Amino acid sequence: MAAIELPTWAALAPALILAATALVLFLIDSIESEPDTTSPVLLTAVGLAGALGALAFNVWYLIADTGQNAPIELFGGQLMVDGMTLVLGTIVASVLALVVLASYDYIADDPYQAEYFSLLFLAATGMTLLGSVDSFVTAFLALELSSLPSYALVAYLKDNQGSVEAGLKYFLIGALSSAIFAYGISLIYGATGSLQFDAVAAAVDPTALPGILGVGIVMVAGGVAFKTAIVPFHFWAPEAYEGAPTPISAFLSSASKAAGFILAFRIFTTAFPIEAVATTIDWLVLFQALAVVTMVLGNFAAATQESVKRMLAYSSIGHAGYVLIALAALTPTANADLVLGAGMLHLLVYGFMNTGAFLFVGLAEYWDVGRTFEDYNGLAQEAPIASVAMTIFLFSLAGLPVGAGFLSKYVLFGAAVGAGLWWLAAVGAIASALSLFYYARVVKALWIEEPSQDFEIDTYPVGLYAAIIVAAVVTVLLLPGFGLVSEDAIAAAGALL
Amino acid sequence: MVGVVHYLVLSAAVFAIGVFGVMARSNALMFLMSVELMLNAANINLVAFSLHYGNLTGQVFALLVMALAAAEVAIGLGIILVLDRNFGDIDVTVPTTMRR
Amino acid sequence: MSNPWIAIGALALVGVLIPLGMMSVSALLRPSVPEDSKRASYESGEVPTGNTRIRFNIQYYMVALLFVVFDIETVLIFPWTVIYGDAVDAVGLGPALLPMVAFIGILAVGLAWAWRNGAVRWIRSPRAQQELTE
Numbered sequence: 001m002a003a004i005e006l007p008t009w010a011a012l013a014p015a016l017i018l019a020a021t022a023l024v025l026f027l028i029d030s031i032e033s034e035p036d037t038t039s040p041v042l043l044t045a046v047g048l049a050g051a052l053g054a055l056a057f058n059v060w061y062l063i064a065d066t067g068q069n070a071p072i073e074l075f076g077g078q079l080m081v082d083g084m085t086l087v088l089g090t091i092v093a094s095v096l097a098l099v100v101l102a103s104y105d106y107i108a109d110d111p112y113q114a115e116y117f118s119l120l121f122l123a124a125t126g127m128t129l130l131g132s133v134d135s136f137v138t139a140f141l142a143l144e145l146s147s148l149p150s151y152a153l154v155a156y157l158k159d160n161q162g163s164v165e166a167g168l169k170y171f172l173i174g175a176l177s178s179a180i181f182a183y184g185i186s187l188i189y190g191a192t193g194s195l196q197f198d199a200v201a202a203a204v205d206p207t208a209l210p211g212i213l214g215v216g217i218v219m220v221a222g223g224v225a226f227k228t229a230i231v232p233f234h235f236w237a238p239e240a241y242e243g244a245p246t247p248i249s250a251f252l253s254s255a256s257k258a259a260g261f262i263l264a265f266r267i268f269t270t271a272f273p274i275e276a277v278a279t280t281i282d283w284l285v286l287f288q289a290l291a292v293v294t295m296v297l298g299n300f301a302a303a304t305q306e307s308v309k310r311m312l313a314y315s316s317i318g319h320a321g322y323v324l325i326a327l328a329a330l331t332p333t334a335n336a337d338l339v340l341g342a343g344m345l346h347l348l349v350y351g352f353m354n355t356g357a358f359l360f361v362g363l364a365e366y367w368d369v370g371r372t373f374e375d376y377n378g379l380a381q382e383a384p385i386a387s388v389a390m391t392i393f394l395f396s397l398a399g400l401p402v403g404a405g406f407l408s409k410y411v412l413f414g415a416a417v418g419a420g421l422w423w424l425a426a427v428g429a430i431a432s433a434l435s436l437f438y439y440a441r442v443v444k445a446l447w448i449e450e451p452s453q454d455f456e457i458d459t460y461p462v463g464l465y466a467a468i469i470v471a472a473v474v475t476v477l478l479l480p481g482f483g484l485v486s487e488d489a490i491a492a493a494g495a496l497l
Numbered sequence: 498m499v500g501v502v503h504y505l506v507l508s509a510a511v512f513a514i515g516v517f518g519v520m521a522r523s524n525a526l527m528f529l530m531s532v533e534l535m536l537n538a539a540n541i542n543l544v545a546f547s548l549h550y551g552n553l554t555g556q557v558f559a560l561l562v563m564a565l566a567a568a569e570v571a572i573g574l575g576i577i578l579v580l581d582r583n584f585g586d587i588d589v590t591v592p593t594t595m596r597r
Numbered sequence: 598m599s600n601p602w603i604a605i606g607a608l609a610l611v612g613v614l615i616p617l618g619m620m621s622v623s624a625l626l627r628p629s630v631p632e633d634s635k636r637a638s639y640e641s642g643e644v645p646t647g648n649t650r651i652r653f654n655i656q657y658y659m660v661a662l663l664f665v666v667f668d669i670e671t672v673l674i675f676p677w678t679v680i681y682g683d684a685v686d687a688v689g690l691g692p693a694l695l696p697m698v699a700f701i702g703i704l705a706v707g708l709a710w711a712w713r714n715g716a717v718r719w720i721r722s723p724r725a726q727q728e729l730t731e
Contacts, residue, residue, distance in 0.1 A: 023706050030706075030713040137558050144565045151572050158579040165592035167576050172528060172589060175569055176519055179535035182562055183512055186542035186555075190505070193550040195558060212505075243594075560672050567669045571662050578658070 011061070011072045011081035014054040014089040015128040018096075021050025022121035029114035038114050040104060044463070047100040047117045054128070055093035062086045062488055068495060073134070077196055080134040083492025087344050088131030088262040091351045094474075095255040096124045098352075098467040099247045102359045105366060105461035106247050107156075116156055119149035120251065127259035136185045136195040136220075136271075139263060143181065143227065146259060147174050150252060154244040166243025173226065173236040181223025187216030197271040205276035214281040217272055221283065224267065227260030229253075230324060231294040234317050238301075241313035246362030249309065250355040253316040258347040261323050265340055268327060269496050275332075287328035288424060294321030295431040303438045307371045309361045311438055312354070315397065318435060319350055322409065322428055325416050334419030341490030342415045346408040348485065349396070349478055353405055356471030357393040360386060363464045367457050373441055378451030386465065387446045389472035394439040396475050399432045404478030411486070504545030512538035525577045525587040529570060536566045659716045663708075670704055 025046060032038055062083070066072070071082035099120065107113055126146030133139040151174060155167025189195055191213035192203035207213050222233060229237040241249040268274075274284055298318030305311040326343025330336055361371075363386055369375050380387035396403025399410075409432065413425040478485065511534055518531030540559040547555030581587050638645050677697055684693035711717060 023703065026706050026710045030710045032713075137554075137561065140558075141561060141565070144568070148568055148572050151576060155576050155579060159583070161583050161592065161594045164576070164579050164583045165594055168525070168580050168589065168592060171573055171576050172525075175529070175532045175573060176535075178565075178569070179515070179532050179539070182536055182539040183508075183542070185558075186508070186539040186546070189555055189558075190501075190542055190546040190549075193546070193552065195554050557676055560676065564669045564673055567665050571665060574658070574662075578655075 008072055008074060011067055012074065012079065012132065013057045013061075014086075014093060015125055015132070017050055017054045017057065018093075018121050018125040018128060021046065021053075022118045022125065024050075025114055025118040025121065029118070040108060040113055043114055043117050044100060044104040047121065048097060050121060051093055051097035051100055051124075054124075055090065055097060058086050058089040058093055062090065068491060071495070074132075077198075078135050078138045079129070079132045081132050083488065083495050084262060084265065084344065085131040087348065087489055087492050088258060089128050091258045091348050092124055092127045092131075092255045095251060095258075095351050095355050096120065098355050098359065098471055099251045101463045101470075102250070102362060102467040103245075103247045104463035106245060106362050106464065110157065112156075116153065119153050120248075123147075123149040123153065123251075124255065127255050130259040130263045131266075133263065133266065134197055134270075136188065136197075136200075139267065140178075140182060140185060143223070143263070144178060146256060147178065147227070150174075150248075150256060153248045154240050154252070156245055156248065160243075162243040163245065164243075166240045170236050170240040170244075173233070177223050177226035177233060180219050181226075184216045184219025184223060187212050187219065191216060197267070200271045201273055201276060204272065204280070207280065210280045213277070217277065217281050217283065218286075220267065221264075221286065224260055224264045225290070228257050228264065228320050228323075229317050230290050230320050231297055231317070232290075234294070234298075234320075237317055238310055238313040241316070241358075242307065242310045246309070246358055246365055249313070250358035250362070253313070253358065254351040254355045257316065257320060257323075258351055261320075261326075261343065261347055264327060265343065265493075265496070269330070269340070274330060284328060284331060287324055288421070291321050291324040291328045291424060292427050294318070294324060295427055296321075299431040299434045303434060305438070306373065308364075308373060308376065308442060309358075309371055311442075312357055312361065315435060315438070316354060318431060319346075319354070319397070321431070322412060323347060323350075325412055325421075325424055325428060328424060329416045329419040329421050331419045331421065335415065337490050337494040338411070339415040339419060340493035340496065341486065342408065342412040344489040344493065345482075345486055346412050348489070349404040349408040349475070352471050352474045352478070353393045353396045353403055356389060356468055356475065357397065359464060359468050359471065360390040360393065363461070363468065366461055366464060367455065369455065370453075373445050374449075374452055376442060376445040377449035377453075378446075379455070380446045381451065382455050382457050383460075386468055389468045390446065391443050392472050392475055394442055398436040398439045400436070401479070403475040404482055405475070407479065407482045501545055501549045504541055508538040508541035508545070511535075511541065523588050523590045525573075525580065525589050528589060529573050529577075533566060533570070536562055656719060663711060663717065666704070666707070670701075673700070 025043065028042065028046065029038055061067070061081075066086070067081040068083040068086075071080045073080050100117065103116065103120075107116060110116075123146050126142050126144070126149075129138070129142040130146060133142050151167055151171040154170045155164050157163035185195070188200060191207055191209040192200045194200055194203060204213060225231075226233040226236075237253075241253055244252070268283060272283065274282075277283070295318055298314050298316075298321055302311050302314035302318060305314060323343050323346050326340055326346075329339045363383070364376065364379070365371070369379065392403050396405035399406050401407075409428075413428050416422070416425040416428070515531045515534035515538060518527060518534065522528060522531065540562055543555035543559040543562070547553060547559075577587050580592065584591050674697070681693060687693075
């Protein structure tokens with residue numbers, strides 16, 4: 001149906017645009033020999049153009065059904081483009097655009113802005129590519145391309161002890177987990193003699209070396225669990241998200257998490273289909289256990305926090321648990337398209353509402369309001385529009401029907417029940433009910449409590465405000481528009497299985 | 498003759514040394530070296546199995562892993578540098594500004 | 598059929614015996630002249646000053662990093678050079694050459710950035726300046 005015939009490599013256009021933007025930003029920074037003389041407006045404009053360009057290509061390809069009937073294979077089957085690639089590309093590009101917009105105000109006084117934006121785009125390139133990997137080689141490369149700039153970005157405020165500490169912890173655990181991931185890949189290569197996903201799938205059943213394969217699968221699962229902050233590898237998340245510059249926290253907890261999950265979906269459905277590896281290692285049971293532990297631990301820990309940013313960090317661990325249901329519920333009786341599609345939908349909706357919530361915290365930091373719940377008391381009187389947006393984000397995160405978070409959670413839990421795992425859905429529902437308690441604490445502080453301090457708010461930053469409002473509008477609009485995107489996501493999941 | 502099992506045992510030993518270093522040392526540089534050991538254990542496996550299966554996939558991937566390990570060290574050293582400037586130490590257990 | 602490990606073992610044995618033998622023979626033959634300056638660390642004939650634990654200029658780190666980048670880059674060029682001739686025969690000059698041109702082009706952007714931002718500009722530290730004038 002596409003009116004214009006494009007060459008096959010053009011299927012990678014979103015990733016190519018992001019990479020080109022990163023290089024252009026480096027070149028712009030190279031024109032002036034003195035550091036930090038480049039205009040922030042120019043950098044933000046180039047960044048926004050790159051992010052929106054990538055977003056436009058993703059949406060266009062989704063509408064034009066590029067690669068959705070038959071995946072487009074590139075580079076001898078190392079990369080592929082299908083519906084899931086485009087869904088992830090859309091999530092990453094949207095979050096990136098919001099983060100670029102918000103960063104204009106957030107890092108206005110900090111040096112090395114061109115490097116900040118370049119690293120942001122390099123990380124986004126890696127995340128977009130994670131959606132199109134078709135072999136463990138490209139999976140490892142894309143994972144590292146998204147991780148390495150992220151370490152530097154978390155430690156970007158290099159005179160701020162919190163930021164440096166966060167960067168160090170993120171880097172240490174990230175380096176460790178990438179080493180484990182690489183060793184797992186080497187064991188899988190040992191057991192199967194191949195690194196292509198479909199060739200691995202063909203070689204795992206029957207395998208001559210079930211022990212090596214099993215250890216390899218567990219190690220690969222560990223590497224993915226780090227990227228998505230699932231429980232045994234979640235320690236870095238609260239520290240990194242709390243210490244990092246807030247737009248970066250938003251970017252990592254939304255886009256990076258989505259990329260990790262899409263990689264997990266791809267690996268465990270394409271390379272290790274459950275019917276082939278069930279005798280070696282039953283990853284369904286593994287992920288069911290991890291999903292329960294992650295949901296419970298993330299939400300309970302979030303309920304005990306004093307700092308809003310740290311609460312959001314723990315809540316993002318809880319949400320990783322919800323999305324993990326999508327993998328854990330792939331039982332033989334399940335409607336597999338629906339289960340995986342629901343996971344992708346939650347990632348999409350979560351991308352907007354979580355980014356928005358973190359950016360509101362960034363706005364509060366911009367005004368030096370403070371970080372605890374009490375510091376937010378009465379903020380709605382000073383900033384009513386942003387507070388309405390924050391209320392939408394929080395209630396949507398909790399699963400109340402003011403935003404699309406309600407629908408995506410409903411579909412996800414419904415799919416789990418349909419797979420015969422009613423207890424998994426029950427744990428999710430209880431965890432959601434608990435989450436309402438701590439999200440409501442923020443809303444109560446914003447609207448009901450009397451101000452406990454005199455706010456000194458003299459400027460209303462345009463970029464941050466615009467990003468928050470756009471995120472809120474999309475979160476609400478996805479409520480009526482849910483049917484539109486859900487078709488695409490479920491079709492993308494169906495193409496995978 | 499030296500078979501693929503020997504290489505597997507060697508790489509497992511190197512990996513285990515790396516894991517021990519990660520667990521037991523609190524110096525950030527030692528941590529980096531331990532992680533390098535773990536990555537190189539993966540490389541031993543990849544090259545050995547590449548020979549065993551007679552395809553080059555593993556060897557090329559080992560080259561890529563080396564390149565990435567170098568990039569990781571470059572980033573890591575930068576972070577350790579700012580760590581030393583901010584905390585006056587490169588002990589990874591020292592920075593605890595966020596635990597109250 | 599003799600075991601091939603015997604040859605390796607013999608080589609290792611010879612490799613250990615030669616230096617040990619040389620050291621023991623020279624220990625028996627040489628005269629003994631105890632003197633303190635023999636134990637001092639060697640600094641090209643100068644009298645050593647300070648201890649070895651000094652802070653190095655941060656710019657060595659920058660140069661080392663750039664070296665690592667270009668060192669590792671060659672590792673990735675190697676497999677390409679190995680198949681280059683066959684690749685040109687198989688797919689023609691463009692598809693064989695252009696990916697590597699793109700790869701080196703991206704590296705060049707990085708180098709240009711580092712150059713313009715002064716990563717390779719050598720600035721004397723105040724301490725070095727002071728030592729120079731003393």
